[in-house]
Amino acid sequence: MPTPEADVLEIVPNQIDVPSLGRFWRTLSDNRYLLWQLAVREFLGPFRGSFLGALWAWIYPMVLLTVYAFVFSFVFKMRWGGPTTGGFSGYALVLFASFIPFNFLSTVLQRSTSIIVSQGNLVSKVVFPLEILPASVVLSALLQMAVTTAILLVAAPLLIGSSPLGFAFAVPVLVLHVFFTTGLAFFLTSLSVFVRDIGNLVGIALQVLFFLTPITYPESAFPTRFRWVVDLNTLATVVRLWREAILFGKMPDGASLGGFAVVAVAVFAVGYWWFHRTRKAFIEVL
Amino acid sequence: MNALEIRDLGLRYRLYPTPFARLKQVIAGGRRRYYRENWALRNVSFDVARGRSFGIIGPNGSGKSTLLRVACNLLAPTEGLVRRRGRFAALLELGAGFNSEYTGRENVLLNASLLGLTRPQIETLYPEIVAFSQLEAFMDQPVKTYSSGMFVRLAFSVAAHVHPEVLVVDEALAVGDAVFQHRCMKKIADLRASGTTILLVTHDMNALSALCDEAMWLEGGRVQLVATPREVVQRYLAWVYQSQDSDIRVGVTDGERPGVLRYGNGRARLEEWGIFSLDGTKKTALRPGEIYEVVIRARFLADVAEPILGFQLRDPMGRELFSMNNLERGTPLSAARAGERVTARFRFPWPELAETDYTISPAAASGTQENHTVLDWIDGDTIIHSCPDSRVLGLFRPSNIVVTVEREPA
Numbered sequence: 001m002p003t004p005e006a007d008v009l010e011i012v013p014n015q016i017d018v019p020s021l022g023r024f025w026r027t028l029s030d031n032r033y034l035l036w037q038l039a040v041r042e043f044l045g046p047f048r049g050s051f052l053g054a055l056w057a058w059i060y061p062m063v064l065l066t067v068y069a070f071v072f073s074f075v076f077k078m079r080w081g082g083p084t085t086g087g088f089s090g091y092a093l094v095l096f097a098s099f100i101p102f103n104f105l106s107t108v109l110q111r112s113t114s115i116i117v118s119q120g121n122l123v124s125k126v127v128f129p130l131e132i133l134p135a136s137v138v139l140s141a142l143l144q145m146a147v148t149t150a151i152l153l154v155a156a157p158l159l160i161g162s163s164p165l166g167f168a169f170a171v172p173v174l175v176l177h178v179f180f181t182t183g184l185a186f187f188l189t190s191l192s193v194f195v196r197d198i199g200n201l202v203g204i205a206l207q208v209l210f211f212l213t214p215i216t217y218p219e220s221a222f223p224t225r226f227r228w229v230v231d232l233n234t235l236a237t238v239v240r241l242w243r244e245a246i247l248f249g250k251m252p253d254g255a256s257l258g259g260f261a262v263v264a265v266a267v268f269a270v271g272y273w274w275f276h277r278t279r280k281a282f283i284e285v286l
Numbered sequence: 287m288n289a290l291e292i293r294d295l296g297l298r299y300r301l302y303p304t305p306f307a308r309l310k311q312v313i314a315g316g317r318r319r320y321y322r323e324n325w326a327l328r329n330v331s332f333d334v335a336r337g338r339s340f341g342i343i344g345p346n347g348s349g350k351s352t353l354l355r356v357a358c359n360l361l362a363p364t365e366g367l368v369r370r371r372g373r374f375a376a377l378l379e380l381g382a383g384f385n386s387e388y389t390g391r392e393n394v395l396l397n398a399s400l401l402g403l404t405r406p407q408i409e410t411l412y413p414e415i416v417a418f419s420q421l422e423a424f425m426d427q428p429v430k431t432y433s434s435g436m437f438v439r440l441a442f443s444v445a446a447h448v449h450p451e452v453l454v455v456d457e458a459l460a461v462g463d464a465v466f467q468h469r470c471m472k473k474i475a476d477l478r479a480s481g482t483t484i485l486l487v488t489h490d491m492n493a494l495s496a497l498c499d500e501a502m503w504l505e506g507g508r509v510q511l512v513a514t515p516r517e518v519v520q521r522y523l524a525w526v527y528q529s530q531d532s533d534i535r536v537g538v539t540d541g542e543r544p545g546v547l548r549y550g551n552g553r554a555r556l557e558e559w560g561i562f563s564l565d566g567t568k569k570t571a572l573r574p575g576e577i578y579e580v581v582i583r584a585r586f587l588a589d590v591a592e593p594i595l596g597f598q599l600r601d602p603m604g605r606e607l608f609s610m611n612n613l614e615r616g617t618p619l620s621a622a623r624a625g626e627r628v629t630a631r632f633r634f635p636w637p638e639l640a641e642t643d644y645t646i647s648p649a650a651a652s653g654t655q656e657n658h659t660v661l662d663w664i665d666g667d668t669i670i671h672s673c674p675d676s677r678v679l680g681l682f683r684p685s686n687i688v689v690t691v692e693r694e695p696a
Contacts, residue, residue, distance in 0.1 A: 011368035034399035125382035126400050127358045194309035280362050285305040
């Protein structure tokens, strides 16, 4: 079978492969089955062989959520205020909604710091596009997020009468959040290969980020003199826009969304560029 | 047309004290050096024509695996050029992408997609892969419950069914039991017959002779020789034996008769060798069942504590069919003095070997069967021809065959 000349691959020293969004997308689409396989394994992996199986994917966040809701609502007497969200169930629901973007970020970042090292065999012995690995981590976290968001979309209209249309406003926030998280994941995936401490560092940073982000408390509860902490915290913007849209059907304001868009695209671009720049060196240190 | 062209390829490894130093280097660019350098490959050039199979041999650390990784685009070359045509599939390690927690089925799906197959292709090939592995009953169990033999069988089955245009294999086959190895060899031979280009790294000289059209000997990251597998194997083995004892070396080729490989440390010199009939006439055409005598006479040029005289018989592919020596046959020689001549005679009925040319390589060595140094070795010098009465199927026919057939009426 004659092979067209286009099939010729030339490998020369110091090849610069220019990263581009189009190329990234083509890689994902060419390898979609592999990506899917890896993501599903990643998603189901921790529950493999257990009696309840994938149910654990929901039990864990639900229990955590109940505990947080109980502690903050009854012990700390925290309330969101507002006509529909003043009670305990309202508090729990807002908390549940706010958890979703944080959980996504947290799951992706934690896992991305170990994915290359734990799959070292793949990197050095199998020929395949490496960006599939962080992408599969993102996709598996998306699967998990789809489940919790689905629960939210059913619970919110029932408990506080929110409009299901609010989800439409949440979609752009979600898309940007995925880009933002993927960019960070690319960066941390690569960095963790060279600096093994990154895994622990990210664990601590996520804990700090959790409490510095208005997730368990309303933004208004943040002391004014530390207001800049929230302003600098991109995740705070994401959480705010997300819950306003999905719970209260509020369209994201242009300034916040625009600002986040710039940050998300920049983080994605830098993360992907960094990953590309360093990927050839992975095999040397594994 | 060539499936692979490699020109003046060089690869310099940078050895970093810590992974973090590697990162600092990325940031620093060319301004500082955090590494030590080591050339793993230098000035490597060769072509692999489409549909041919190309073997690479060399000692450990000679750069074979690095070369395959460059050809697979896992490692970037430091200098030179790699040009390749067609879809490559790499088998750098059998089962490298397997996860022991997953079931056989999941691993097959995952690995086939890692090797570049699309979903419809995998669905078509799945029954074939499972059938080849003979593990139908175990496909829904986690791979961690498999024996290592089962694991390897499944891994090879996946890899063998990818049907790439170019298959790159790195000693992946030197595992598993004899039956499995045989099946692997057969599968590779089938792929080769169906036009797949093969790039193979191996330590197994027989595999190299049997599976490759052309071979390369790599040593210290440099190409020593690109030639027919037979010649490469001979020269490589000559080098291996010679480097066991670096005291005295004679040239690789026999100065008296150019073209004949001769090596050893020179403490003995073979003076006469050949195969004779019992009346003392030298023979080149041998009839199975008749008794012949291989005679080897050596003169010792130094005192040798444990001398051994013997020979090796090889087929035209360079495969060793049998060897014998006085020690292994239970007649050890006492120490030889410098200047002494020793003659060994091996008398045996000629086995029923297939009709073709064979070579006899006489040798003098010292030491034990397991650990010896070559004093003088003349490679494949004597050519003999086996003349069986009827065609032999395969390599040889056992003696005293009794065949009975029975018929039971319907």
